[in-house]
Amino acid sequence: MSLHDQIPNNVDLSHDRRLQKALESWQPKFLDWWREMGPEGFQEKDVYLRTAVSVDKNGWADYNYVKMPDYRWGIFLTPEEGERKVGFGDMVNTDSFDEVPGEFRNSLRRLIVTQGDTEPGSVEQQRTLGSCAPSLYDMRNLFQVNVEEGRHLWAMVYLLHRFFGRDGRDEADDMLERRSGNADKPRILEAFNQPIDDWLSFFCFTMFVDRDGKFQLATLAESGFSPMRRSCRFMLTEEAHHLYVGDTGIQRVVKRSAELTRESGGDPYSLGGIPLEIVQKYINYWVTYAMDLFGGEISSNAADFFAAGLKGRYNEAKKYTEHEVNSGEYEIPVVEGGKIVNRKVPMRNAMNELLRDEYLADSVSALKRWNKIIADEGVDFELTQPNKRFHRHQGQYAGHFFNNDGDLVSEDEYKACVAAALPTKEDRDLVKSLMQQVTEPGKVANWIAPPKKGIGDKDTDFEYVKL
Numbered sequence: 001m002s003l004h005d006q007i008p009n010n011v012d013l014s015h016d017r018r019l020q021k022a023l024e025s026w027q028p029k030f031l032d033w034w035r036e037m038g039p040e041g042f043q044e045k046d047v048y049l050r051t052a053v054s055v056d057k058n059g060w061a062d063y064n065y066v067k068m069p070d071y072r073w074g075i076f077l078t079p080e081e082g083e084r085k086v087g088f089g090d091m092v093n094t095d096s097f098d099e100v101p102g103e104f105r106n107s108l109r110r111l112i113v114t115q116g117d118t119e120p121g122s123v124e125q126q127r128t129l130g131s132c133a134p135s136l137y138d139m140r141n142l143f144q145v146n147v148e149e150g151r152h153l154w155a156m157v158y159l160l161h162r163f164f165g166r167d168g169r170d171e172a173d174d175m176l177e178r179r180s181g182n183a184d185k186p187r188i189l190e191a192f193n194q195p196i197d198d199w200l201s202f203f204c205f206t207m208f209v210d211r212d213g214k215f216q217l218a219t220l221a222e223s224g225f226s227p228m229r230r231s232c233r234f235m236l237t238e239e240a241h242h243l244y245v246g247d248t249g250i251q252r253v254v255k256r257s258a259e260l261t262r263e264s265g266g267d268p269y270s271l272g273g274i275p276l277e278i279v280q281k282y283i284n285y286w287v288t289y290a291m292d293l294f295g296g297e298i299s300s301n302a303a304d305f306f307a308a309g310l311k312g313r314y315n316e317a318k319k320y321t322e323h324e325v326n327s328g329e330y331e332i333p334v335v336e337g338g339k340i341v342n343r344k345v346p347m348r349n350a351m352n353e354l355l356r357d358e359y360l361a362d363s364v365s366a367l368k369r370w371n372k373i374i375a376d377e378g379v380d381f382e383l384t385q386p387n388k389r390f391h392r393h394q395g396q397y398a399g400h401f402f403n404n405d406g407d408l409v410s411e412d413e414y415k416a417c418v419a420a421a422l423p424t425k426e427d428r429d430l431v432k433s434l435m436q437q438v439t440e441p442g443k444v445a446n447w448i449a450p451p452k453k454g455i456g457d458k459d460t461d462f463e464y465v466k467l
């Protein structure tokens, strides 16, 4: 098999002996990891997957039955659009860089490792879901997301191997050593250590945590470090499908829950549906973890990344005209002397908060769409976004007790609020009791509405996974 068949790429791998050697020694470790920590129980099944074989439009049309361990994880950079300049920060309008400047080596490595670590983390979190998939269509989407997160790991490992020598190879190995939820060697970011053992969690995760991926990747896709920018651009094309899976997944749950709420006169569980109150609690849980993923509201790291031209604002090039951001302030509520007061922070230090706000605006538009579905069923219930300060483990609000209105409260009040706003053990058990595998093509579990359309040119009743 030629190298391109094994590792489809547009980085001229066959002419880079050093990189080839590094990847050839990492690949078997990746495959061992995939067999151990990838989707449990389905490794030998034929799954109707799409494989990226090139960066042009047709490169995406490659749909085929594939056994997951034979998936061709490739390395793709979106082609450069003309002569690119650094788009923001202290070196704005100087030439973008194709090698890593010495002074940014550590920051850049940290960004790449943090990004890379999330990818295998998510695969580990989702590994048992196949056995309770609500349909073959959903099962296939799960596996598609999983193999693409695997490819995202490849994308970051490429950067580490190509630009960071020995350190990079060590970091690439460490990504296969950490384990989601493991007390001794956990994944780096906390959202990737939370269990995902039912499909409502999976849909919330792909909706809200993959969406952090969209926003983080978008800021890195503005980077002055060209290989990073171009890698992330390509990753974003895959991310769109993950978000589609999450968004339409929750939408289908909400639709079915609303239908069963109406039909049962208010007790959807009696007809095998998930109460909308529980959907809301799952949303609260995952959105608050996702908010943590943006880092501290006030962050010198974020200011440094911006100054160095490594990590820009969302849509930096399209949305803004001034790219140095040496002036301007952002108002951030902080806790001081037991009270919330607004603090003015230099804009560069508020980059994480700016991005979190972009993210929240994006999520809210989905909530509106779902609420319309509920209203159309004639059910009186509205899904909302949790407060920014409630249930936070990173940044200014971590270590304080806030209720879901964003007010400082006592520890006891906080605990009551957690019990009311986040999934309890009973809620999780209820959801789990509904998770039963459905394997007949075209059939879906009772707790979720059927998908509106199939994948690629196939219908919803296509045999997406051959069991």
Ligand code: BYC
Pocket: 111, 112, 114, 115, 118, 119, 122, 149, 188, 189, 190, 191, 209, 210, 211, 212, 213, 214, 216, 217, 292, 293, 294, 295, 296, 297, 298, 299, 300, 301, 302, 311, 352, 394, 395
């Ligand atoms: N958990 O200045 P601070 C995706 C650490 S998702 C644990 O507040 P900074 C995907 C931080 O590292 C996208 N630790 O934050 C989705 C720092 O540690 P040190 C992932 C955290 O550095 C679904 C300290 O707290 N990509 O792709 O500005 C499926 C104070 O740092 C957390 C990226 O994140 C946390 N939540 O921002 C598959 C992009 N938050 O240095 C995939 C790369 C902060 O004091 N990463 N800390 O030891 C970054 O841009 C930044 O590292 C962060 C943190 C935004 C994550």
Ligand code: FE
Pocket: 119, 148, 149, 152, 213
């Ligand atoms: Fe990813």
Ligand code: FE
Pocket: 149, 210, 213, 239, 242
């Ligand atoms: Fe993703």
